[in-house]
Each structure stands twice: as structure tokens, then as C-alpha cells.
Amino acid sequence: MIRITPVLRVLGGIFIGFGLFMIPPLAFDWWAKAPTVGYFVGAIAASVFTGAVCIVLSGSGETFDLNRKQAFLATALGWLLVPCFAAIPFLGVGASWIDGYFESASGITTTGSTVLTGLDTMPEGILLWRSLLQWVGGYGIVAISVIIMPFLRVGGMQLFRAESTDSSEKILARGFDLARWIGFVYLGLSGACALGYGMFGMTAFDAVNHAMATVATGGFSTHDASFAYFKSSALEWVGVVFMIAGGLPFVAFIRTFRGGGQPIWNDVQARGLVFFIAAVALILAVTNSLENKVQILQAIRMAVFNVASIVTTTGFASTDYQLWGNFAIGAFFVITFVGSCSGSTAGGIKIYRLQILAKTAHSYLTRLISPSQVKVITYSTRRVGQDVEIAILAFLLAMLFTEVVFTLFLCWTGLDFMTSASAVAQAISNVGPGLGPIVGPSGNYKSLSDPAKMVIAFAMIFGRLEYFPFFILLTPAFWRR
Amino acid sequence: MIRITPVLRVLGGIFIGFGLFMIPPLAFDWWAKAPTVGYFVGAIAASVFTGAVCIVLSGSGETFDLNRKQAFLATALGWLLVPCFAAIPFLGVGASWIDGYFESASGITTTGSTVLTGLDTMPEGILLWRSLLQWVGGYGIVAISVIIMPFLRVGGMQLFRAESTDSSEKILARGFDLARWIGFVYLGLSGACALGYGMFGMTAFDAVNHAMATVATGGFSTHDASFAYFKSSALEWVGVVFMIAGGLPFVAFIRTFRGGGQPIWNDVQARGLVFFIAAVALILAVTNSLENKVQILQAIRMAVFNVASIVTTTGFASTDYQLWGNFAIGAFFVITFVGSCSGSTAGGIKIYRLQILAKTAHSYLTRLISPSQVKVITYSTRRVGQDVEIAILAFLLAMLFTEVVFTLFLCWTGLDFMTSASAVAQAISNVGPGLGPIVGPSGNYKSLSDPAKMVIAFAMIFGRLEYFPFFILLTPAFWRR
Numbered sequence: 025m026i027r028i029t030p031v032l033r034v035l036g037g038i039f040i041g042f043g044l045f046m047i048p049p050l051a052f053d054w055w056a057k058a059p060t061v062g063y064f065v066g067a068i069a070a071s072v073f074t075g076a077v078c079i080v081l082s083g084s085g086e087t088f089d090l091n092r093k094q095a096f097l098a099t100a101l102g103w104l105l106v107p108c109f110a111a112i113p114f115l116g117v118g119a120s121w122i123d124g125y126f127e128s129a130s131g132i133t134t135t136g137s138t139v140l141t142g143l144d145t146m147p148e149g150i151l152l153w154r155s156l157l158q159w160v161g162g163y164g165i166v167a168i169s170v171i172i173m174p175f176l177r178v179g180g181m182q183l184f185r186a187e188s189t190d191s192s193e194k195i196l197a198r199g200f201d202l203a204r205w206i207g208f209v210y211l212g213l214s215g216a217c218a219l220g221y222g223m224f225g226m227t228a229f230d231a232v233n234h235a236m237a238t239v240a241t242g243g244f245s246t247h248d249a250s251f252a253y254f255k256s257s258a259l260e261w262v263g264v265v266f267m268i269a270g271g272l273p274f275v276a277f278i279r280t281f282r283g284g285g286q287p288i289w290n291d292v293q294a295r296g297l298v299f300f301i302a303a304v305a306l307i308l309a310v311t312n313s314l315e316n317k318v319q320i321l322q323a324i325r326m327a328v329f330n331v332a333s334i335v336t337t338t339g340f341a342s343t344d345y346q347l348w349g350n351f352a353i354g355a356f357f358v359i360t361f362v363g364s365c366s367g368s369t370a371g372g373i374k375i376y377r378l379q380i381l382a383k384t385a386h387s388y389l390t391r392l393i394s395p396s397q398v399k400v401i402t403y404s405t406r407r408v409g410q411d412v413e414i415a416i417l418a419f420l421l422a423m424l425f426t427e428v429v430f431t432l433f434l435c436w437t438g439l440d441f442m443t444s445a446s447a448v449a450q451a452i453s454n455v456g457p458g459l460g461p462i463v464g465p466s467g468n469y470k471s472l473s474d475p476a477k478m479v480i481a482f483a484m485i486f487g488r489l490e491y492f493p494f495f496i497l498l499t500p501a502f503w504r505r
Numbered sequence: 506m507i508r509i510t511p512v513l514r515v516l517g518g519i520f521i522g523f524g525l526f527m528i529p530p531l532a533f534d535w536w537a538k539a540p541t542v543g544y545f546v547g548a549i550a551a552s553v554f555t556g557a558v559c560i561v562l563s564g565s566g567e568t569f570d571l572n573r574k575q576a577f578l579a580t581a582l583g584w585l586l587v588p589c590f591a592a593i594p595f596l597g598v599g600a601s602w603i604d605g606y607f608e609s610a611s612g613i614t615t616t617g618s619t620v621l622t623g624l625d626t627m628p629e630g631i632l633l634w635r636s637l638l639q640w641v642g643g644y645g646i647v648a649i650s651v652i653i654m655p656f657l658r659v660g661g662m663q664l665f666r667a668e669s670t671d672s673s674e675k676i677l678a679r680g681f682d683l684a685r686w687i688g689f690v691y692l693g694l695s696g697a698c699a700l701g702y703g704m705f706g707m708t709a710f711d712a713v714n715h716a717m718a719t720v721a722t723g724g725f726s727t728h729d730a731s732f733a734y735f736k737s738s739a740l741e742w743v744g745v746v747f748m749i750a751g752g753l754p755f756v757a758f759i760r761t762f763r764g765g766g767q768p769i770w771n772d773v774q775a776r777g778l779v780f781f782i783a784a785v786a787l788i789l790a791v792t793n794s795l796e797n798k799v800q801i802l803q804a805i806r807m808a809v810f811n812v813a814s815i816v817t818t819t820g821f822a823s824t825d826y827q828l829w830g831n832f833a834i835g836a837f838f839v840i841t842f843v844g845s846c847s848g849s850t851a852g853g854i855k856i857y858r859l860q861i862l863a864k865t866a867h868s869y870l871t872r873l874i875s876p877s878q879v880k881v882i883t884y885s886t887r888r889v890g891q892d893v894e895i896a897i898l899a900f901l902l903a904m905l906f907t908e909v910v911f912t913l914f915l916c917w918t919g920l921d922f923m924t925s926a927s928a929v930a931q932a933i934s935n936v937g938p939g940l941g942p943i944v945g946p947s948g949n950y951k952s953l954s955d956p957a958k959m960v961i962a963f964a965m966i967f968g969r970l971e972y973f974p975f976f977i978l979l980t981p982a983f984w985r986r
Contacts (some may be wrong), residue, residue, distance in 0.1 A: 093874065178873060311917075354916030354925060358909055381902070388899055390982045392659060392973060393574065417898040418869055421862070424905070428839055435835030436792075441940070442923050444835060459922070492873060501871045 026093045026503070029082040034090065034098040035105065036078030042106055043071035045156055046113065053149030060116030060147050067112035074109070093502065095172055100493040103485045106132055113153050117146060122474045129481040131157025133488040134165065134369055136243025136339040136456035137463070139470045139477065143248050148229060154244045155236040162240025162369035163210050165488060166274050170206065170367045171199035178492040179419035180377060180412045183403065184275070184366060202278075209277045214239045217266040224258040238263055241270040241369045243339030243456040250465075251329070251340040260329045260342055271297055271336035271364025292404050293365045296375040297335070304359060305331040312348045330465075334359050337370040339456020341465035353459055360449045360458075361423070371454030371487055373423065377416045379403065384413050422491035426452055430483045437476040451480045452487030507574045507984070510563040515571065515579040516586065517559030523587055524552035526637055527594065534630030541597035541628050548593035555590070574983065576653055581974040584966045587613055594634050598627060603955045610962040612638025614969040615646065615850055617724025617820040617937035618944070620951045620958065624729050629710060635725045636717040643721025643850035644691050646969060647755050651687065651848045652680035659973040660900040661858060661893045664884065665756070665847060683759075690758045695720045698747040705739040719744055722751040722850045724820030724937040731946075732810070732821040741810045741823055752778055752817035752845025773885050774846045777856040778816070785840055786812040793829040811946075816843050818851040820937020822946035834940055841930045841939075842904070852935030852968055854904065858897045860884065865894050903972035907933055911964045918957040932961045933968030 050064035090098060110132065111124025119127065123139045130137045131154055143151065173181040218235035222228060230246055237244045247253035251263060276291040288294050309327035313320045326343055333340045334356060346353055363372015380403055387399045401408040427448055434444035439462075446458030447469075457465040462472065469477065486494055496502050531545035571579060591613065592605025600608065604620045611618045612635055624632065654662040699716035703709060711727055718725045728734035732744060757772040769775050790808035794801045807824055814821045815837060826833055844853015861884050868880045882889040908929055915925035920943075927939030928950075938946040943953065950958065967975055977983050 176873070177876065350916045350919055350921050350925070351913070353922045354913050357922060358913065385899075385902070386980070388895070389973075389977055389980045392657070392977055393980065393982050395658065414869070414895075414898075417895075417902070418866075420902065420905075421866070421898070424901075432832070432835050432839065435832045438831055440831050441834045441838060444831070492870075496870055496873055499867070499870045499874070501874050 026097060028097075030090050031094050031098045031101065032078045033082035035102055036075040036082065038102050038106060039071045039075030039078065039109065041075075042109060042160070043068045043075065045160055046071075046153065049113065049149035049153040049156065051149075052152055053147050056147060056149070058116075058147035058149060060113055060149055063113045063116035064149065064153075067109055070112065071109035092176060095176060096493045096496050096502075099168060099172065099489055100497060103129075103132065103489060107481070110153075110157055113150060114140070117150055120474075122477050123470075126469065126477045126481045127154065128157060129484050131242065131244065132161035132164070133454050133484040134158050134162045134240045134242040134337070134371070135451060135454040135484045135488075136237065137450065137469050137480070137484075138244060139468070139472075141248060141468055141470055143246055144253075151229075151233060151246045155233040155242075155246075158240040158242030158244055159214070159236035161488075162242060162270070163207065166206050166210070166367060166369055167199070167203050168489075170275060171202055173490070176492070177411070178415065179490045180380065180416040181366065182415065183376070183380075183406060183408065183412050205278045205282065206274050209274055209281070210239065213266065213269050213277075217262070217269075220262040220266070221259060224262055225256055226254065226259065234263075235266070237340075238266045238338065239270045239369065241267060241336045241338040241364070241371075241454075243333070245340065251342045257325055260325065263340060264329055264332045267332050267336040267338045267340070268298065268301065268364075270338070271368045271370040273365040273367045275367050276365075291365075293376045293379070296379055297364050300362070300375065301328070301332050301335050304335070304355065308345075308348065308352055308355060311351055315349050316347075330356075331359065334455055334457075335362055335372075336364050337372050337453055337455045339450070341457055344464065344466040346459060346464055357446055357449065357459060360446070360453055360455050363453055371452075373420065373453075376403065377419065380408055380413070380416055381420075383408070384416075419490065419492075422495060423452060423487075426483065426486055426491055430479055430486075433479045434476055437473050437479070439472070439476060447476075447480055448483050451483035454484060454488055507578065509578075511571050512575050512579045512582065513559045514563035516583055517556040517563065519583050519587060520552045520556030520559065520590065522556075523590060523641070524549045524556065526641055527552075527634065530594065530630035530634040530637065532630075533633055534628050537628060537630070539597075539628035539630060541594055541630055544594045544597035545630065545634075548590055551593065552590035573657060576657060577974045577977050577983075580649060580653065580970055581978060584610075584613065584970060588962070591634075591638055594631060595621070598631055601955075603958050604951075607950065607958045607962045608635065609638060610965050612723065612725065613642035613645070614935050614965040615639050615643045615721045615723040615818070615852070616932060616935040616965045616969075617718065618931065618950050618961070618965075619725060620949065620953075622729060622949055622951055624727055625734075632710075632714060632727045636714040636723075636727075639721040639723030639725055640695070640717035642969075643723060643751070644688065647687050647691070647848060647850055648680070648684050649970075651756060652683055654971070657973070658892070659896065660971045661861065661897040662847065663896065664857070664861075664887060664889065664893050686759045686763065687755050690755055690762070691720065694747065694750050694758075698743070698750075701743040701747065702740060705743055706737055707735065707740065715744075716747070718821075719747045719819065720751045720850065722748060722817045722819040722845070722852075722935075724814070726821065732814075732823045738806055741806065744821060745810055745813045748813050748817040748819045748821070749779065749782065749845075751819070752849045752851040754846040754848045756848050772846075774857045774860070777860055778845050781843065781856065782809070782813050782816050785816070785836065789826075789829065789833055789836060792832055796830050797828075811837075812840065815840050815936055815938075816853075817845050818853050818934055818936045820931070822938055825945065825947040827940060827945055838927055838930065838940060841927070841934055841936050844934055852933070854901065854934075857884065858900065861889055861893070861897055862901075864889070865897075900971065900973075903976060904933060904968075907964065907967055907972055911960055911967075914960045915957055918954050918960070920953070920957060928957075928961055929964050932964035935965060935969055 046064055046068045053060045107125045107128035110128035114124035114127050126139050174184050214235050217238050218231045221231035221234055233246050272294050276288045280288050305327040309323040312318050313323040329342050330345050363374045364370035366374050366376050383401045430448040431444045443460040443462055447463045450458045461467055527545055527549045534541045588606045588609035591609035595605035595608050607620050655665050695716050698719050699712045702712035702715055714727050753775050757769045761769050786808040790804040793799050794804040810823050811826050842854055844855045845851035847855050847857050864882045911929040912925045924941040924943055928944045931939045942948055
């Protein structure tokens with residue numbers, strides 16, 4: 025059996041933290057005398073109280089550290105349980121429990137699919153709460169993927185393990201310094217983004233909220249029309265810059281600021297992301313321009329914004345790109361899976377996995393022709409071991425398996441195949457919009473059935489934690505001594 | 506550079522062989538004075554002449570053997586070029602060259618998608634030619650996958666390499682004995698199937714044609730309505746038995762007849778196939794019965810026939826299962842990829858790959874929890890090496906990559922996303938029907954554009970040869986000395 029007390033302590037800390045994050049939205053709605061005040065007070069009480077109980081139950085006198093099993097369990101439970109508390113404020117604007125869970129899961133996973141409508145007239149505290157959920161969730165995933173994941177050796181993240189700490193089984197102790205640096209970068213990017221949005225015409229409230237949603241690559245807006253509400257190409261370009269910033273490896277930012285000041289462009293993954301977005305946007309702009317007689321510069325602007333939005337897994341929509349034709353629909357479905365860089369706020373497969381995969385495929389084909397030839401694969405400056413190659417293949421299969429199983433569940437609830445497949449795809453990659461009239465960029469998840477909403481919410485959390493923390497919980501070996 | 510002469514000689518033999526196979530259909534149409542006679546004569550002349558030229562060009566005095574590169578090239582070219590000759594007779598019933606190529610590729614890959622309509626009134630020679638294409642293609646793929654593929658070490662087929670010949674680079678020399686045994690089994694199954702069909706009411710001509718299409722898991726019918734034409738549940742059950750027989754490992758049949766007579770049921774892959782078909786059919790029968798108020802026994806019969814038809818990659822349709830609801834549509838899309846056993850006439854992922862994958866996944870998850878634990882994976886009585894595990898993962902990725910790229914091509918030609926994705930899925934798995942009104946079980950590929958038909962035809966050939974013979978041709982290493 026796994027020792028539960030350190031897990032309880034971590035969960036307690038998380039619950040209390042999320043409770044305290046509800047204070048700013050509460051202040052907003054208190055000031056505006058909105059009907060949500062009581063719900064925020066209740067939510068704070070519930071999460072702080074539960075957190076305190078967890079900590080008391082966990083006893084004291086122990087270190088704060090987690091071993092592998094405990095890290096898996098704490099991560100999985102944290103993301104599954106936080107939405108239960110985070111959901112409470114949404115009850116105050118008429119949402120059901122399941123709607124509240126969906127919206128909160130969508131927030132902390134930085135997915136950005138919404139079941140709420142009438143955002144433009146909603147209490148500001150609720151809007152701020154949605155943005156904060158994404159913002160905190162975005163910080164959380166960067167911290168987890170930089171500090172914890174490399175030690176769990178899942179999905180190939182072990183490639184990014186710092187050599188000096190290779191042999192440690194104790195995970196959290198050395199992470200605090202890194203966590204602080206990530207926080208600085210995150211705050212800096214968010215502030216710069218808000219300034220940019222404000223400068224080009226957003227109100228201060230809109231600018232702050234959209235900045236949080238942008239840098240977290242979340243995609244919640246304060247308007248039902250999402251980014252299309254602003255009708256400003258300047259704002260769209262600001263959005264493009266900071267969506268991509270949110271999708272870049274934060275460790276590279278830290279190296280730039282802290283270390284010798286080498287430009288982030290030196291990072292092979294960052295280059296790959298920018299190149300990929302540019303290439304896909306160009307192809308879509310040209311086909312859209314030719315097929316639908318759209319002026320080419322406008323087509324480029326629309327393509328860059330929406331491709332960047334999907335590939336960085338943000339999910340802001342400036343237009344319904346489904347109208348660009350069948351090729352665009354197919355392309356948007358495929359790029360939904362791609363994602364951005366490791367150690368960013370983005371979801372999806374991630375650029376480094378695709379880059380390593382391409383090298384692995386090339387080496388494999390060469391070996392098929394000349395079985396005696398053995399080629400060492402390197403990524404950036406590091407040697408890619410076979411354990412990393414296998415971990416990446418395992419990640420892809422886990423993603424595919426999740427996509428298939430959750431899609432069948434959604435079909436079972438009565439949704440058509442394309443809606444189901446794209447809703448699961450966007451959820452596991454934490455993107456936001458899917459395809460079709462319901463879950464597409466101009467649709468809303470509100471009309472889905474309750475079981476469908478829960479399936480999609482779980483898919484978001486599965487994808488956010490990159491599957492293995494959940495698959496591992498399903499093996500008997502996890503629960504044995 | 507690769508030495509081309511042995512490749513030319515093999516191709517020459519194949520072209521001449523296919524030319525001779527056109528003689529029986531020619532005889533039928535000669536007898537009936539059908540307008541296709543001239544086309545058959547021309548096709549025979551063209552393929553025998555081209556074959557003879559190839560053999561003359563290849564010189565003489567050498568052995569008939571192929572090395573790895575030559576085996577890859579001969580396989581790929583053989584399947585790409587044969588449809589050029591096989592297409593000619595179809596020009597005699599008004600098909601275009603592209604339609605003829607599509608129909609022939611669909612035949613020799615045992616896919617069974619058709620662009621022809623009005624089958625019920627077509628010259629019998631043409632119908633027989635379609636059946637023969639599948640029948641010969643089915644035999645060819647069993648021979649290749651049992652004799653050649655294990656030596657090319659692709660897709661995990663090396664697992665089935667006979668130990669005694671492990672070190673040989675010469676591929677064809679020892680295969681003739683095995684090829685003869687496969688031929689006996691294939692003839693025996695086809696004869697038994699034709700008898701079964703005749704006994705339960707088909708005409709002799711229909712019985713023979715459908716028997717060839719069944720055992721080859723091809724799916725061409727002599728009627729536009731496919732199996733629904735016969736409206737006979739007895740015939741459907743005969744079909745189920747022999748579709749599954751076509752999807753079983755032929756080596757297991759040979760062991761049964763030749764060796765100690767151990768029942769085929771002992772084969773772990775055969776058991777897996779039957780169990781999978783039964784499980785999926787049961788789930789679909791129950792949901793269809795509940796949702797659409799279908800009587801349960803009828804629902805079971807319909808589900809077993811259509812699930813067996815798709816999983817064995819035959820593709821006969823007895824009804825439009827898309828009317829069973831969204832869950833059925835999603836399920837049929839997913840099982841399109843599954844396929845049957847290695848060394849059968851079926852396409853798809855294949856049961857043994859999924860069985861090994863499940864074991865690999867379990868061992869991987871166990872290792873994530875306890876990194877020190879190393880577990881040896883066995884399949885049937887054999888130890889599964891890491892090369893086999895990686896080859897299977899590589900196969901899946903090659904399939905996924907092909908599915909994505911070909912789907913985007915189809916979307917580009919203007920087809921909607923679900924039609925494109927399912928048309929490619931059925932093509933690479935050599936199934937036959939896709940989803941939607943055009944390529945679905947009650948549709949016809951005739952109305953597709955020429956580029957779309959070519960994309961689907963190439964997808965069939967890619968999938969039939971399990972991708973790697975083509976991917977390898979694209980690497981520079983293949984063309985270097």
C-alpha cells in the first residue's frame with residue numbers, strides 16, 4: 025500500500041491555495057453587490073476547511089517530499105478534486121454542479137471550452153475567477169512539467185531532467201528555486217501581455233483577463249464572441265505574440281534572463297514551434313484565399329491568429345474557420361493534437377516529441393535497410409536514449425487510446441462522430457474549440473448532455489496530466505507494496 | 506545503387522501470371538459474345554508482352570533470389586503496376602482508366618470498394634475478373650506475409666520467422682514448399698465456401714464468385730446490393746464462417762492438416778480474433794436492439810455479419826449499419842483499423858499486434874512504477890524481443906501517419922472530413938466500406954473525383970503492403986550503395 029499522508033498534505037495545501045485565490049473575485053463581486061458573493065464565501069470556506077482537514081489528518085513532523093507513487097497520486101487527485109471546489113461560484117450564475125465542474129476543469133487545465141453564455145453581462149468576479157483558474161492552472165502545469173514530470177520518467181520528459189539531480193527520488197525539495205523563477209517569467213509575460221492589450225484598446229478589466237487567458241494558453245474570454253468581439257487586427261497580433269510566448273519552453277526564458285542572455289531563438293524546440301505555425305498558417309491562408317476569394321493579407325492574418333490559437337492550445341476564436349472549406353476542417357482537426365513546447369502552458373503532443381519522433385523514424389527506416397547500422401539520436405545537445413524514444417511512443421499510444429475510448433463514450437451519449445472525435449481531441453490537448461456546430465469555434469458546450477460534459481471534463485484532466493498518472497492508477501502494481 | 510535485374514525478373518513473372526489469369530474471364534465473355542472480349546485480349550497481350558520484355562531484359566543465368574532491398578522494391582512495384590494491366594478489361598464496360606485502376610487496386614488488395622454500378626447486368630467475364638483479382642491478391646498477400654515479410658523485419662512479422670532459416674538473406678529459395686501448402690489450404694477453403702453458398706441457394710456462378718471474395722476477405726459482390734441481395738440468413742452465416750476463416754492465420758491451418766492435427770483453436774491469435782468479433786458484435790447488437798427496438802436475435806445476426814465483415818476486412822454489407830446510431834458509427838470507424846490475424850488475407854493492424862501491444866503497455870506501466878522490474882514478454886511460445894515491440898509501435902505510427910496525410914489529401918479534393926477519414930481508414934485496412942452517404946456501406950465510390958480515387962487506390966496499396974516498402978523507398982539510404 026501507498027503511504028497517503030504526504031499526498032494529503034500536498035492536497036491540503038492546494039485546496040487552501042485555491043481558496044485564497046477566490047478572494048480577489050469575491051472582492052469584485054462584493055463591491056458590485058453581485059448575487060454571487062455568498063457562493064464565493066461558501067467556496068472559500070469549503071476549500072480552506074477541507075484543505076485544513078487534509079493537513080491535520082496528514083500529521084506533522086515529516087518532510088514535505090513525495091516519492092514516485094505519491095507524486096502520481098497527488099497530481100491526479102489534485103486536478104480531479106480542485107474543480108469540485110472551484111465549481112461552487114458558478115452555481116451563483118445559474119450553472120448546475122456538472123456545468124460548474126466542467127467550467128472549472130476547463131479552466132485549470134487551460135482548455136477554455138465553456139458552458140456559460142451571456143458572459144458580456146456576467147458579474148465581473150465570475151469572469152475574473154474563470155481567468156484566474158486558467159492562470160493558476162497554467163502556472164501549475166509549467167511547474168509540474170519542469171519540476172515533477174522529468175522524475176516520473178513519463179512521456180519522454182526525462183530528457184529534460186537536470187543531470188545534477190538525476191539520482192534523487194525526492195522530488196519537491198530542489199524545485200522551489202525553479203518554481204520561483206518560473207513565477208517571475210510568468211508574471212512578467214502576463215504583465216507585458218496586459219499592457220499590450222490595454223495599449224491597443226481593451227479596457228483594463230478585459231486586458232487583464234485576456235492576458236491571463238493568453239499567457240496560460242487557456243482561451244476563456246469575457247465576451248461570448250471571444251476575440252471576434254474586439255474586431256481589431258492590432259489586438260489579434262498582440263494575442264499571437266503572447267499565445268506563442270505561452271507555448272514556448274519557460275526554461276528557455278529563464279536561461280535567457282538568468283544565464284548568459286542567449287536568445288530564445290537558439291532553442292530548437294522554440295524554432296520548431298514558430299516554423300510549424302508559420303508553415304501551416306501559410307498553407308491555410310493560400311488555400312482560403314484561392315478557394316473563397318479572400319484578400320491574401322486578410323487571409324494570412326486570420327490564418328496566423330487561428331492556427332497559433334489552436335497550436336498553442338489557447339483556443340481563442342476570431343472567426344469560424346470551418347467556413348474555409350473541408351481542407352481547413354481536416355487540417356484544424358489534425359493540428360489540434362500538435363501542441364507546443366515542453367514546459368510551457370500548452371497541451372498536446374508537443375513539438376519536441378514530434379521532432380524526436382521524426383529522427384527516430386528516420387533512424388528506424390535506415391536500420392530496416394541496413395540492419396547493422398546503429399545511429400545515435402541527439403536532441404539539442406542531449407543524447408536521446410532508447411528509454412526516451414519508447415516513452416514518446418508510449419505517450420502517443422496513450423493519447424490515441426484515450427482519444428478512441430473517450431470518443432466512443434461521447435458517441436454513446438448520442439453525439440455524432442465528428443463532434444465526438446473533435447471534442448475529445450480538443451479536450452485531451454487542452455485546446456478549446458472542436459469541430460461542427462455544437463463544439464466548433466462558434467458553438468458552445470452548454471447544450472451537451474451531462475454525461476457528455478463529464479466525459480469531456482475528464483478528458484481535459486487526462487490530457488493535461490499526459491495520461492500516465494491515470495493509467496498507472498489502474499494497474500494492480502500501483503496498489504501493491 | 507540497387508541491382509534491378511532480379512526485380513525485373515520477378516515483375517515479369519507476375520505480369521505474365523496475371524495475364525494468364527485473364528483467360529477464364531475471356532472465355533466466359535467469348536462464349537457470351539460480350540463487348541469486353543477485345544479488351545481482355547488486349548489486356549492479356551499487354552501484360553504477357555510486358556512481362557516477357559522484363560524477363561528478357563533481366564538477362565539469364567542468375568538465381569531467382571532477392572536480397573532485402575530488391576524484395577522491398579519488387580513488392581512495391583508489383584502491387585503498383587499490376588492494376589495498370591488489370592484495368593484494361595474494365596475499359597470495356599465504360600470505366601475510365603482511373604476507374605479501372607481503382608477497381609483493380611481494390612481487387613488485388615482485397616479491399617473491395619467499387620466504382621462500378623449495374624453489376625447485376627454486367628458481362629460475367631468482368632464479374633469473374635473482379636473476383637479473380639481478389640482471389641489471386643489474397644493468395645499473394647498470404648504468401649508474401651508468411652514467406653517474405655518475416656525476413657524484412659517490418660511490422661513485427663519477424664516474430665513469425667522460422668528459426669531454422671533465421672540467418673538467411675536469400676528469401677525465395679525455401680518458400681516454395683510453404684507456398685504450395687498455402688495454396689492447398691486456400692483452394693480447400695474456397696471450395697468449401699462455394700459449396701456452402703451453393704447449398705443454401707446461390708447460383709453456381711454467384712457461389713464461386715462470392716466464395717473467392719469471401720476467403721480472400723475482399724468483398725466484391727456480383728450484385729449492386731452486395732450480400733443484402735440474397736436476403737438469406739443461412740447464406741449470411743456461411744459468409745461469417747468463411748470470412749473468419751479467411752482472417753485466420755493460414756500457418757495454423759497448415760499445422761492442423763500437416764502436423765499433429767492440433768485444433769486451430771489452440772492458436773492464441775485465432776482465439777483473440779473470434780473473441781473480439783463476438784464481443785463487439787454483442788455490444789452493438791444490444792445497443793441496436795435497445796435503441797432502435799430491433800428484435801434481439803435479428804440484431805445479433807446483423808451485428809455478427811457486419812462486424813465480422815469489417816473486422817476480417819471483407820466488407821460485404823447486409824444492411825446500412827450507420828442507421829444503428831452514433832455509437833455504432835463510431836464503433837465501426839474504430840474496428841475498421843483492427844483487422845484479423847497475421848498471415849491471413851485480411852488487412853488492418855492485426856490481432857497479434859494488439860495482443861502484444863497490450864502486454865507491452867502493461868509491462869511499461871509496471872516499469873514506470875518500479876523502474877527496476879524487468880519483465881520478459883512472451884507471445885504464444887515465443888519470446889517477444891524489444892525489436893518486435895518497436896517494430897509494432899513503428900507499424901502503428903506508420904499507419905497513423907498514412908491515415909492523417911491521405912485524409913488531408915482527400916479533404917483537399919473537397920470531400921468532407923468524415924468521408925475522407927473513413928475512406929482512407931477502410932482503404933489502408935483493405936476493408937471496403939467507409940462512413941457517410943458516399944463511401945458508406947450503401948454508397949458507391951463512383952461519384953468521387955479522379956484525384957480522390959487515385960488517393961484512395963494508393964492508400965489501399967500502401968496499407969496492403971504495410972507501409973514500410975513505400976516509406977523505405979523515400980529514404981536516401983535506400984538508393985545508396
